[in-house]
Amino acid sequence: MLLLAELFLAMSIYVQIPVLRSLFSDTGISSGWETYGLLSFAVGLYLLGGFIEPFFQKYKRNRVCQFSIFMIIVILAGAYFMPEIFFSGIMIGVVALLLGVFYGLAQIVLLSTLIIDTTDSFQRTEANYVISWVLRLALAIGPLAGIAVAVLFAREVLSQSLQLVVSAVLALLAYLFISGVHFPFKAPDEKHVHWSTDRYLLLRGYPLFFTLLLAAIAGGVMVGHFTTASDYAFLLIGLFVALVAERMIFFNGDLKSEAIAGYILLGMACLIQLTRHGEGFSSVVAFLVGNGFGLLTSRYLLFFIKLSRHCERATAQSTYFLAYESGLAVGLAIPYVIGDIQAEAIVALVLVAVGLLLYNFVVHNWYLNNKNR
Incomplete structure (x- = not known):
C-alpha cells in the first residue's frame, strides 16, 4: 500500500514535467517565470524539514503525511478554479514554493518514517531500497500517464485544467492508500524541540x-x-x-x-x-x-x-x-x-x-x- 502511495504521490508532481513548456506558453508566461517557479519548488522542499520532529511530538506521523498531501490537493484545486490568480507573476513562485513545501514534507515522512515504522528491523534497508526505486520509476511513469491521458482526450498535450485534475487525482489516490495502512503507535520523544536536523x-x-x-x-x-x-x-x-x-x-x-x-x-x-x-x-x-x-x-x-x-x-x-x-x-x-x-x-x-x-x-x-x- 505504501509503495502505491509513493508511486501516486511522486506521479502527481512528475506528470507535469512534459507539459511545463506548453502550460506556460498557453498562459503567456515568459521563461523567466518558469525558472522562478521550478527554483521556488526546489527551495520549498527544504523549508519544513527541520520541523518534522516537533510535528511528531504533537501529531501522529501518518496524519502529518496525509495533511501534507491534502494541502497539495487544495493548491491544485485552487489553481484549477482560479488560474488567473495562481498563474500570474509572483504567484507562480508562491504556488510552486507551497507545492515544494508540502510535497517535501509528505515525501520525507513517507520515505524516512512511515516505511520504516511498518517494516521489521532486519528488512528496513531493503524497504528503503525498494521505495526509492518506486520514486525513480515514477519519473518516467508520471509523464507517460500524463501523455496517455492527453491521447485519451484527443489532445497533443494536456491542457492546463486537465493537467491539474490529473495531478490532483493522483495525489488523492496517494492519500487514500496511506489511509488504508495501520501504523503502530509511537510514543513521542519526551525531549521537546522547536527545530531539529533529526529526520531532515x-x-x-x-x-x-x-x-x-x-x-x-x-x-x-x-x-x-x-x-x-x-x-x-x-x-x-x-x-x-x-x-x-x-x-x-x-x-x-x-x-x-x-x-x-x-x-x-x-x-x-x-x-x-x-x-x-x-x-x-x-x-x-x-x-x-x-x-x-x-x-x-x-x-x-x-x-x-x-x-x-x-x-x-x-x-x-x-x-x-x-x-x-x-x-x-x-x-x-x-x-x-x-x-x-x-x-x-x-x-x-x-x-x-x-x-x-x-x-x-x-x-x-x-x-x-x-x-x-
Whole structure:
C-alpha cells in the first residue's frame, strides 16, 4: 500500500514535467517565470524539514503525511478554479514554493518514517531500497500517464485544467492508500524541540549530498528535453535495466564500480545529445539517462544508509531525497535559462564530469573512512 502511495504521490508532481513548456506558453508566461517557479519548488522542499520532529511530538506521523498531501490537493484545486490568480507573476513562485513545501514534507515522512515504522528491523534497508526505486520509476511513469491521458482526450498535450485534475487525482489516490495502512503507535520523544536536523539533514554526509546534487541536476537537465511518449518509454526501460543490472551484475560487486558505471552512462547520454540529433538518437539518450541515473542514484542511497549511525536511518533517507529531488528541479529549470540544447548538454556533461572526478578521487575514500555499517 505504501509503495502505491509513493508511486501516486511522486506521479502527481512528475506528470507535469512534459507539459511545463506548453502550460506556460498557453498562459503567456515568459521563461523567466518558469525558472522562478521550478527554483521556488526546489527551495520549498527544504523549508519544513527541520520541523518534522516537533510535528511528531504533537501529531501522529501518518496524519502529518496525509495533511501534507491534502494541502497539495487544495493548491491544485485552487489553481484549477482560479488560474488567473495562481498563474500570474509572483504567484507562480508562491504556488510552486507551497507545492515544494508540502510535497517535501509528505515525501520525507513517507520515505524516512512511515516505511520504516511498518517494516521489521532486519528488512528496513531493503524497504528503503525498494521505495526509492518506486520514486525513480515514477519519473518516467508520471509523464507517460500524463501523455496517455492527453491521447485519451484527443489532445497533443494536456491542457492546463486537465493537467491539474490529473495531478490532483493522483495525489488523492496517494492519500487514500496511506489511509488504508495501520501504523503502530509511537510514543513521542519526551525531549521537546522547536527545530531539529533529526529526520531532515545528515549534516556530516555533505560530500555525498553535494555530489548527488550535481548528478541530479545533470539528470534534470537531460530529462527536461524529453517531450514524447517514446522518450519516457525509453527512460523507463533504462531505469528497469539499471534495476536488473544492480541485482544481477553489481549485487556483490565493488561499491565503486556501480557509481562509476552510472557516471559514464550519464556522460555518454550528454555526449550523444551534444553531437547527434534525430528521433533515434533521442531514444538512445533517454535509455542511457535512465540506465546511468538509475545506477548512480540507487548506489548513493545505499551510501547514505551505510554512512548513518543506528538511529540516523530516517535522516539519511530524507537527506538523500532532498539532494535528489531539489537537484532534479534545478536541472529542469536550466533549459529555460539557456534555451540551447547543445549548450544545455555541455552544462550537464560538465556537471557529470565534476561529479565523477570528485567521487573517484575524494568522496569514495572519504565514505570508506566514515561509514558505520
